[in-house]
Amino acid sequence: MTWTEHAWQAIAPIYKRIIEMPFLAELSKGTLAQERFQFYIMQDSGYLEHFGKALALLGARAAATEDALAFMRFAENALVVESLLHESYLKDFGIPDKGTLEPACHHYVHFLKSTAALDAVEIGMAAVLPCFWIYKAVGDHISKSPQAPANPYQKWIDTYGGEEFGIAVRQAIAICDRAASATTEQTRAAMTKAFITASRLEYDFWDGAYQLRMWK
Numbered sequence: 001m002t003w004t005e006h007a008w009q010a011i012a013p014i015y016k017r018i019i020e021m022p023f024l025a026e027l028s029k030g031t032l033a034q035e036r037f038q039f040y041i042m043q044d045s046g047y048l049e050h051f052g053k054a055l056a057l058l059g060a061r062a063a064a065t066e067d068a069l070a071f072m073r074f075a076e077n078a079l080v081v082e083s084l085l086h087e088s089y090l091k092d093f094g095i096p097d098k099g100t101l102e103p104a105c106h107h108y109v110h111f112l113k114s115t116a117a118l119d120a121v122e123i124g125m126a127a128v129l130p131c132f133w134i135y136k137a138v139g140d141h142i143s144k145s146p147q148a149p150a151n152p153y154q155k156w157i158d159t160y161g162g163e164e165f166g167i168a169v170r171q172a173i174a175i176c177d178r179a180a181s182a183t184t185e186q187t188r189a190a191m192t193k194a195f196i197t198a199s200r201l202e203y204d205f206w207d208g209a210y211q212l213r214m215w216k
């Protein structure tokens, strides 16, 4: 079994809870309250900015030039392509700026940045993998569900269920598998732990948006 197969198995219960979340069930049907999606997009705009920087840092730290280039492309995509989607939604909703990072987002981006900066590079790569893989799985899952007519969230669904994002996800998976097979058992275990933590933080991110959870 590859490391990524093992890691996905480890998060299977978390992924199951993610796809059952009301946020995603309602987004899929197009019935999600605009206020909740708006909160999510504002937080996610802030998220992408930090996520992009964590990816660039991993690119700088990657040993193989090929992996460095892949992570630099991921960083550019997070900062340019995905951010455009968010900006168009922010404009549709008439939101002037991104606002502050609320608890779930704050927790997640700082976990990613500190892991990318301070842990072994393989562990940093494992920490960002759920950001790719879970979004792809969720995008595919929603794309395969019965399509709601004129879903206001269709652009979001198309981005993450789309083939372009799929290519990046497969690359990220392949890089992590190569890194995992070249490292020690101890680092592999730490990679799995980081992968699980990031998956929990993905859950929490949608949960925080659904509950509109803000600093008290």
Ligand SMILES: Cc1ncc(CO)c(N)n1
Pocket: 044, 047, 048, 078, 082, 130, 131, 132, 135, 202, 205
């Ligand atoms: C919280 C979060 N995780 C992953 C992605 C996909 O890049 C995203 N846009 N937001």
